[in-house]
Amino acid sequence: MIDFVRNFANTLTTGLRFLIALVRPLWNSIHRRRPRFSALTIRILVINVGALLIPLFGFLWIDQYRQSLIDVEISSLESEGKIIAVALGTASVAQDQNGNEFLRPTQTNFLVQLLTKETSTRVRVFQPNGAIIADSRELKSPGGPIFVEELPVRPPPIKPTVDVPDDVNWWSFFGRSQRKLPLYSEALSQKADHYSEVSGAFYGDVGHSVRITKNSHLMLSVGIPVQRYRQVLGALMLSRVTREIDEEVQNIRKVILQIFFVALTITIVLSLYLSGTIAYPVRRLARAADQVRLGNAQEVEIPDFTHRRDEIGDLSLALREMTATLLARMTAIERFAADVSHEIKNPLTSVRSALETLELIKDPEKQTKLIAIMNQDVQRLDRLITDISDASRLDAELSRAGKEVVNVHEFLGALVETQELIGQEHQVNFALGLPEQDQLWVQGIEGRLGQVLRNLIGNALSFSPAHSTISLIAERRSGFVEIQVCDQGPGIPEDKLDKIFNRFFTDRPEPESFGNNSGLGLSISKQIVEAHGGTIKATNLYSPEGEVLGACFIIRLPSL
Numbered sequence: 136m137i138d139f140v141r142n143f144a145n146t147l148t149t150g151l152r153f154l155i156a157l158v159r160p161l162w163n164s165i166h167r168r169r170p171r172f173s174a175l176t177i178r179i180l181v182i183n184v185g186a187l188l189i190p191l192f193g194f195l196w197i198d199q200y201r202q203s204l205i206d207v208e209i210s211s212l213e214s215e216g217k218i219i220a221v222a223l224g225t226a227s228v229a230q231d232q233n234g235n236e237f238l239r240p241t242q243t244n245f246l247v248q249l250l251t252k253e254t255s256t257r258v259r260v261f262q263p264n265g266a267i268i269a270d271s272r273e274l275k276s277p278g279g280p281i282f283v284e285e286l287p288v289r290p291p292p293i294k295p296t297v298d299v300p301d302d303v304n305w306w307s308f309f310g311r312s313q314r315k316l317p318l319y320s321e322a323l324s325q326k327a328d329h330y331s332e333v334s335g336a337f338y339g340d341v342g343h344s345v346r347i348t349k350n351s352h353l354m355l356s357v358g359i360p361v362q363r364y365r366q367v368l369g370a371l372m373l374s375r376v377t378r379e380i381d382e383e384v385q386n387i388r389k390v391i392l393q394i395f396f397v398a399l400t401i402t403i404v405l406s407l408y409l410s411g412t413i414a415y416p417v418r419r420l421a422r423a424a425d426q427v428r429l430g431n432a433q434e435v436e437i438p439d440f441t442h443r444r445d446e447i448g449d450l451s452l453a454l455r456e457m458t459a460t461l462l463a464r465m466t467a468i469e470r471f472a473a474d475v476s477h478e479i480k481n482p483l484t485s486v487r488s489a490l491e492t493l494e495l496i497k498d499p500e501k502q503t504k505l506i507a508i509m510n511q512d513v514q515r516l517d518r519l520i521t522d523i524s525d526a527s528r529l530d531a532e533l534s535r536a537g538k539e540v541v542n543v544h545e546f547l548g549a550l551v552e553t554q555e556l557i558g559q560e561h562q563v564n565f566a567l568g569l570p571e572q573d574q575l576w577v578q579g580i581e582g583r584l585g586q587v588l589r590n591l592i593g594n595a596l597s598f599s600p601a602h603s604t605i606s607l608i609a610e611r612r613s614g615f616v617e618i619q620v621c622d623q624g625p626g627i628p629e630d631k632l633d634k635i636f637n638r639f640f641t642d643r644p645e646p647e648s649f650g651n652n653s654g655l656g657l658s659i660s661k662q663i664v665e666a667h668g669g670t671i672k673a674t675n676l677y678s679p680e681g682e683v684l685g686a687c688f689i690i691r692l693p694s695l
Contacts, residue, residue: 175410175413175414175417176406176407176410176414179406179409179410179413180403180406180407180410183402183403183405183406184399184402184403184406187395187398187399187402200384200387201380201384204380204383204384205345205353205355205380208355208375208377208380209343209345209355209357212256212343212355212356212357212373212374212375213341213343213357213359215254215256215373216258216357216359216371216373217359218250219246219247219250219251219258219359219371219373220359220360220361220362220371222246222250223238223243223246223247223260223361223369223371224361224362224363224368225363226242226246227239227242227243227246228363228368229242236363236366236368237262237368238260238262238268238361238368238369240268240269243260243268243269243369244260244268244269244270244273247260247269247270247271248271251271255375256271256373256374256375257270257271257272257373257374257375258270258271258371258372258373259271259325259371259372259374260361260369260370260371260372261326261327261333261369261370261372262327262369263337263367263368263369263370265326265327265328266326266327267325267326267327268369316345316346316347316353317344317346317347318346318347318348318349319346319347319348319349319354327370330344330356330358330372331344331358332344332356332357332358332372333358333370333372334358334370335358336358336359336360336367336370336371336372337360337367337370338360338367339360339362339365339367340358340360341357341358341359341360342357342358343355343356343357343358344356344357344358348376351381352376352377352378352381353376353377353378353380353381354374354375354376355374355375355376355377356372356373356374356375357372357373357374358370358371358372359371359372359373412447413447416438416440416443416447416451417447417450419438420437420438420440420450420451420454423435423436423437423438423454424437424454427458427461435458437451437454437455437458438451439451439455441455470638471638475523479516479519479520482512482513482515482516482519483512483516485508485509485512486509486512486513489505489506489508489509489512490509492505493505493506523655525655525659529659529662529663533580533583533662533663533666536580536583537580538578538579538580538667539578539579539580539581540576540577540578540695541576541577541578541579541581541584542574542575542576543569543575543576543577543609543616543618544569544574544575544609546581546584546585547567547569547588547607547609547618548567548569550585550588550589550592550607551565551567551607554589554592557596558596558605561596561599561601562601562602563596563599563601563602563603563604563605564602564603564604564605565604565605565606565607566604566605566606566607567606567607567608568606568607568608568609568610569608569609570609570610570611573610573611575609575610575611575616575694576616576694576695577616577667577692577693577694577695578667578693578695579667579692580667583663583666583667584663584667584692586659586660586663587660587663587664587671587690588607588618588620588690590656590657590659590660591620591660591688592605592607592620593656594656594657594688595620595621595622595624595686596622598622598624598625598686599622599623599624600623600624603622603623603624604623605620605621605622605623606619606620606621606622607619607620608621611694612691614693614694615669615691615692615693615694616691616692616693616694617689617690617691618689618690618692619687619688619689619690620687620688620690621676621685621686621687621688622685622686622687623684623685624685624686625683625685625686626675626676626683626684626685626686627673627675627686629675632672632673632674632675633673635657635673636657636658636660636661636671636673637658638655638658639655639658640657640658664690664692667692667693668692668693669690669691669692669693670690670691671688671689671690671691672688672689673686673687673688673689674686674687674689675687
């Protein structure tokens, strides 16, 4: 017992040291300024190891497997006992003078010795009065009865990692069933009422009992009635002391523990690997995002994990695209601010020069001209500031506004009706071309799309000669709805087909149109169309002889 307690204490100490060595780096990592293990790593380890512990402790505390082995042994004893009971009820029965049948002790003992010679089962036979008449462990001799005892079987030598004595019963430590088992004791003069299963056999019942010996071995016994024509002539008790069940359970537990530690090692290694493939790149992405947030976006390069082809790769790609968009937006804002400053400075310089000149000139006619110039510059500033305000809040409005399904036929029809009145003032006609069989639908913000087309129609009106025609044509092409706004004006110089969409770009040579345009209309139109997932471009219309017939703006929007 002292050796068992000492070895158990050593084993428990080793286990505690192992747990401390496992938990200490995780605990220290929580309190470090720069942890080696992230919180995600700890969660992965805890979840995986915790899931691994559930079946382990479940197996250590349940005894279904052990009980199944006991049931098999008891079933084997019952089968063996029924065979012996039938043999005794057939060959060992005699009658007294009154014709009452009984079991002959000598014949019964002979048959019991014969039938159990090659087995380890102990068989005892009791008479109805409770006296024992046969015992397979008792041999008759001239000097009196001799009781046979089995020599203990020494198990093969084992090389355990921890020095555990052979008589340590691990089941008594992990299980609780043996603590509830009654202790088997045997009196010098045995009676039938000493054993409950024997007492029940006299009533024709087959019973069994599981006890524990002083050596912590299982004692399995069954009681079977010995009958002849359903008359109970005696009770047969078969018992067997077994160590195999406990040894089998102990061996399985050792195997389970070995598998557990192997699985635990593999789980920890794989968890650390999994954490490294998840937590490390996420930590790098988070660190790069913090640097971008602190204002170093142009100097920070977001790590590229797109080769992984998983969620981390998708996150890396999204962050890289977001950073690129942010840098492009910042650059656009800087350029926009510089362009706005330049464009506002021109009319302000003109107004200041006019004011300085106005103080020096005394001629009322010249003063009137200067005042008209200043008024024109003020109107130009007002128009410029209005367009700048519209362009600056356009992105926010496009991102907040909800898109709806737009019927292109109804949309263009209503637009042409409202523009015809303006066309009459310019002596310009409108022509609308729509497919008759195909209904055209797009998804977008109808108000903003109308702004684009009104801007293009306004440009066309400013360049169209009297009695000319502005054509609006819509058709479906390769999954897109294509809308064309064409005029019959002088066209656009080839080298300026792309430049006209730049901010503050104007190409109006007529002196009377100076200051009437901010140069933001086409730039805003392009921004709106691209926000709808479409494209806009400018081209010229040519005659077969190569003569320019007019300008044409082509808008392509995704079709529904």
